[in-house]
Amino acid sequence: MRFDINISPLDLDLTLGCGQTFRWRKAPDGFWEGPLGNQFIRLGQKGSIVHIEASPEGREVEGLVRTHLRADDDVRGIQKALAEDPVMAAGISELKGLRIVKIDEWECLISFILATYANIPRITKMIETLSTRYGERIIAGVNSFPSQDRLRRAPLSELAKCGFGYRAKFIHEACKVLDDDALSEFQKMSYEDLRDELKQLPGVGDKVADCVSLFGFGRLDAFPIDVWIERALGRLYHRKGSYNSLREFAQERFGPYAGYAQEYLYYNERLRAPGGTCMFSEK
DNA sequence: GCCCAGGAGTGTG
DNA sequence: CACACTCATGGG
Secondary structure, three states, rough: EEEEEEEOOOOOOHOOOOOOOOOOEEEEOOEEEEEEEEEEEEEEOOEEEEEEEEEEOOOOHHHHHHHHHHOOHHHHHHHHHHOOOOHHHHHHHHOOOOOOOOOOHHHHHHHHOOOOOOOHHHHHHHHHHHHHHOOOOOEEEEOOOOOOHHHHHOOHHHOOOOOOHHHHHHHHHHHHHHHHHHHHOOOOOHHHHHHHHHHOOOOOOOHHHHHHHHHHHHOOOOOOOOOHHHHHHHHHHHOOHHHHHHHHHHHHHHHHHHHHHHHHHHHHHHOOOOOOOOEEEEE
C-alpha cells in the first residue's frame, strides 16, 4: 500500500534525524523507514507531500503518520509567536520544517530512561537491542517496541547483559512499578501533576520527565533541559542556574509552545558543535 | 587512551 | 538551596 498526504511545513530529515525519536533510519533511496505501532512504515518527501508505504497493510496508517508528525499542529503560527523573540527568530529561520513528534507514551518513557547520559548512536543501539530481544517481529529484521507486559517479564539478569549499564535496573523497576493502565491515567493529568508522577519512577528525573511529557504525552509546554539546552541558554540568553530556574525562565519566555522553542535551541546548539551533527548526515 | 554523552540518585554543607 | 560523588558503558 502506498499513498500521499500533505503536511506543511515539514522536513523529515530534521524531524526524524536528530534525537527526538530513535527508530527511524534513512534508506539509500532517501526514504525514512521504521516501525510505527505494529507496522513497518516508509516515508518519502517531495515538498509538502509525504509518500507513505506500509507493511503489513494496516487501515489506520494515515492516522498513525499524521499523529506521529503532529500534522494538526499550527507550526507556522507557533513559529510566528516564538519569533517575537529575535534570538529565537534567528534560530528558527533554518529549521522551518522541524516538527515535534508524538511518540507512544510507553516507548517514549523507556527510550528516554535509556537515553540518560548516553549519546544518540548509543541510545539508538540500546533501543534496537531491546526491540530485537523483546519486541515482536513486524518484517524481517524489524521488531516492534516491546510491550509493557513483555518487558516486565524480562529478568534483570537478562537485561543486565544488554549493554545498558546502570539503566538496566531502572527500566526493570519501572516496568514493575507501573501497572498496565497507569500511563493512560497519566494522560488525564495536568502537565505539573504528570511531571510529578513521572519523576517518582526509577531513573526519571527532571529532564526525562520533561522529554516524556513533551514527546510522549504531547505537552507542548514542557521544556526538557539537557546539556545542549543548558549551553544554548547560557550562550544566547546568558542564563545559568538550577533546572527549575531555567525551566521557569523558559516557561515565562516561550509560554505554551516552550517545547518547540526547546527543539529549535537544541538543534541549533548541536549543529554548531564541532562534528556534532545529526543522524541523517552521520554516515 | 581520552572525552563525553538528550542524567539520576544519594549524600553533605 | 548548592555542590560532590557515584553509577556502567560505548561511540567519536
